[in-house]
Amino acid sequence: MAQPQIVLLGTCDTKLDETLFLREQILKAGTAKVILLDVGCHPVDNNLIDISNAKLAAYGTDKAATDLAQLPRAEYIKCMIDSTTSFVSDLFKTGEIHGIVAAGGSSSTSLVTAVMRDALPVGVPKLMVSTMASGDVGHLVEETDITLMYSVVDIAGINSILNQILRNAAGAILGAATMYHQSLGDIKAQSNQPKTRVAITMFGVTTPCVDAIRTHLTSKYGYEVYVFHATGSGGKAMERLVREKQIDAVLDVTTTEIADELVGGVLTAGPNRLTAAAQAGIPQILSVGACDMVNFGPRDTVPAKFSNPEHNRLLYEHNPAVTLMRTSPDECTQIANFIGVKLREHAVRPDLVQVILPTGGISVISTPSQPFHDSSADTALFDTLESRLKGSGIAVLRDEHAINDSEFATLAAESLVALIRQESGA
Structure with a gap:
């Protein structure tokens, strides 16, 4: 049976180490694939990033890639939400996504949860590790099935507390995506009746x-x-x-x-x-x-x-x-x-x-x-x-x-x- 594929979103210009640690923990079990999308503002050169921020910003348009770093922060976030939502939605339509996960602070959480809400239907596993998860999260989740996990410490450098939380997040999204992937056969059978x-x-x-x-x-x-x-x-x-x-x-x-x-x-x-x-x-x-x-x-x-x-x-x-x-x-x-x-x-x-x-x-x-x-x-x-x-x-x-x-x-x-x-x- 093919392995499930999990989309990992990361603002790699500010959270590269934390995002790569989460990626490593998901892959460690050897039972799922990960596609890492850089949704950060500034370009990052790392061969573990599958889709760069420039490619995402240009997705769905024949125009030259937007220079995200030159945009005001609010405009960068809107641009990245729109393009990443289109990219992730298209991946889902072709059956290439079985879960989505990210870890970040307030801006990253706002960006990523918007993508999760609009790109993927209810039922597809969605997990956000966030510094914002212990407050008023209604505007982040809205009426969807996004799961929020509080990071406890800020996502600002690898340490033993954050590492364990990211390990837990890896296990959570890996388990949910695996179950979702396995359930697709049942869903298909039910669609026939x-x-x-x-x-x-x-x-x-x-x-x-x-x-x-x-x-x-x-x-x-x-x-x-x-x-x-x-x-x-x-x-x-x-x-x-x-x-x-x-x-x-x-x-x-x-x-x-x-x-x-x-x-x-x-x-x-x-x-x-x-x-x-x-x-x-x-x-x-x-x-x-x-x-x-x-x-x-x-x-x-x-x-x-x-x-x-x-x-x-x-x-x-x-x-x-x-x-x-x-x-x-x-x-x-x-x-x-x-x-x-x-x-x-x-x-x-x-x-x-x-x-x-x-x-x-x-x-x-x-x-x-x-x-x-x-x-x-x-x-x-x-x-x-x-x-x-x-x-x-x-x-x-x-x-x-x-x-x-x-x-x-x-x-x-x-x-x-x-x-x-x-x-x-x-």
Whole structure:
């Protein structure tokens, strides 16, 4: 069996010794190959570097190589991200990459993780040894499966502590790349007997609904179901996988991230939420699960404009780390407008999109006996959404049940099945 190949990225003008040590540790086992790409700013003459920084900078263009050393640092990093992303992506498309690894400081980490995020799909092993790994790393990982390993000491010269961490990193990427390489045969066999891959969005307050849908789709139809926790990164991860064509249909039950985006909560998935599935033209059922709430951290972190009693906002302590705020009628109107605009502007197959509104309650805590029950807010949400989508070709259905009732779950699941069959012509 051919050996897996691991791409090693290094800023060789500043981290050559550390990068070559990591390379040596990966190769020591004799079970994998390494291709070393120099993503540094200044040229380095070393015969262990497989692709120089000049070759990378010129990749994908017929222009002369950019003199990276003459660029401002931010421009050098952008140039190298773009060219290296293209290079690594092309290697992956030809089956030549089974893992990627690097070690570096803040600038190197920013550069390399951008390449990892954009060049390789979810599932390909990605490991970054970084001085930044113990801080806020959300902007580095985003919604991907990058693994960060803290270097503990700065990556500034070989020493016994850093050496051991780099040995560990070598073992980690070697093991992951080997398993990925070995799994390709299984993946190919599974592709000959494909299952319909369905994404569902879930929150704690919509869990009974999602559990029932998942059981229904897997046991009755044999679908493969991926559940995404609607915490901001979850919604973005789902949309990324749709764009990577790793998802065939979407049951977007829980669109609460939109409330956080519009009102200022902590779990937003950004302004592009709802675009991927619509643009892909795949079957999609959408609902308004947990749009009755905006998410904040502990009670004392709720912004003063919401927490002061004179603003008369209903706050609910979900747990000591999470405080929920009931959305107002005006905010529900904004949420409905957001959904309506996104679907109208991006749905290339309106006939494969359907909205189902559970009028009995849109979360566990918004049914008539629960603290977030607010019929005026729900009415604003439902009426505005219907109005926004009128004449769009997108069907909007009201269902009398609450979102967590088994009847609603069955309706949502069977509605998606109908759209999948419609798309396939079955």
